[in-house]
Amino acid sequence: MTATTAPPATPSAARRVPRANRKKSRLGWNLVGLLVAATVGFPVYWMLNTAFKPSKDAIDPNPHFFPTTFTLENFKRALEISDFWGPVGRSLVVASVVVVIGIAVGMLAALAISRFAFRGRKVVIVGILAVQMIPLVAMIIPVFLLLNDLGQYDKLTGLIITYLTFILPFTVWTLRGFIVNIPKELEEAAMVDGCTPTGAFLRVVFPLLAPGMVATSVYAFIQAWNEYLYALMLMSQQNQTATVWLGNFTTKHGTEFAPMMAGSTMMALPIVVLFLIVQRKMAAGLTAGAVKG
Secondary structure (H helix, E strand, O other): OOOOOOOOOOHHHHHHHHHHHHHHHHHHHHHHHHHHHHHHHHHHHHHHHHHOOOHHHHOOOOOOOOOOOOOOHHHHHHHHOOOOHHHHHHHHHHHHHHHHHHHHHHHHHHHHHHHOOOOOHHHHHHHHHHHHHOOHHHHHHHHHHHHHHHOOOOOHHHHHHHHHHHHHHHHHHHHHHHHHOOOHHHHHHHHHOOOOHHHHHHHHHHHHHHHHHHHHHHHHHHHHHHOOHHHHHHOOHHHOOHHHHHHHHEEOOEEOHHHHHHHHHHHHHHHHHHHHHHHHHHHHHHHHOOOOO
16 A cells, blocks of 8 residues: 655745735734724823813713714813913923923933943943932922922922933933944044044034934923923912813812813823924934844
8 A cells, every 4th residue: 555645835835825824913913003002092082082072971971982062162161270371381391491401411421421431330320220210209208398498499490400300310311322322433433534522423423313312302391291290299379380280170069071181182282293393303213222222
């Protein structure tokens, strides 16, 4: 009795099998990506949904996924509660100043620990990481006492200094990752061609570092813009920021959810506009610092 052997698979059939597997795998990952995007984007959608629906629909025990009636009364009500432009203006000032100072100082510090070998360099790097591990709530009392002694309580300058204490380590560590990815040989080649160390940095390193600085600036701006605890504890109601201003919608009579969502929508607009302006630089910066550390 002779054994029969199956004919060998043709090369075209062998190629079709891996290609079909790759399509199934791609489809599966696309579905996972859509699920993650829907999960992350649903709170934003529900905020917009609540902001444009009547107040009575916002507290309906049987909410509708799609609003049946659109209204702008919630935005009008949000603008009438306390002062809107004052807190928003103060938040813009604080966040902008924190970003400018944080990026300027952070870039110099990141350049120093990335390009120069000095005694205690590793201690500085570990210290930057250790500072970021300390919970912000653990420092609220020492910060309050220190600012009160310095006469900076209930002042924007005191709030700016406070924000810099936790945003500067973030900018230094992030910018260090971008600088490490820029080959040092480029600076050396520029100095061979006659550039000074400062000139080599400005002509070679700085343009390559620009996308990373943009990405870091956006995240630093978001941290300063969304911060709530220190703004609540260190500023009075007359000098409150935008995040604290949202608390005006909670009164002894209850919470006005629809106007609160309208106020949250208006607060999110500066961040959205900032992302739209720098989205290309953001994409380049995020990929530039993702390899070396």
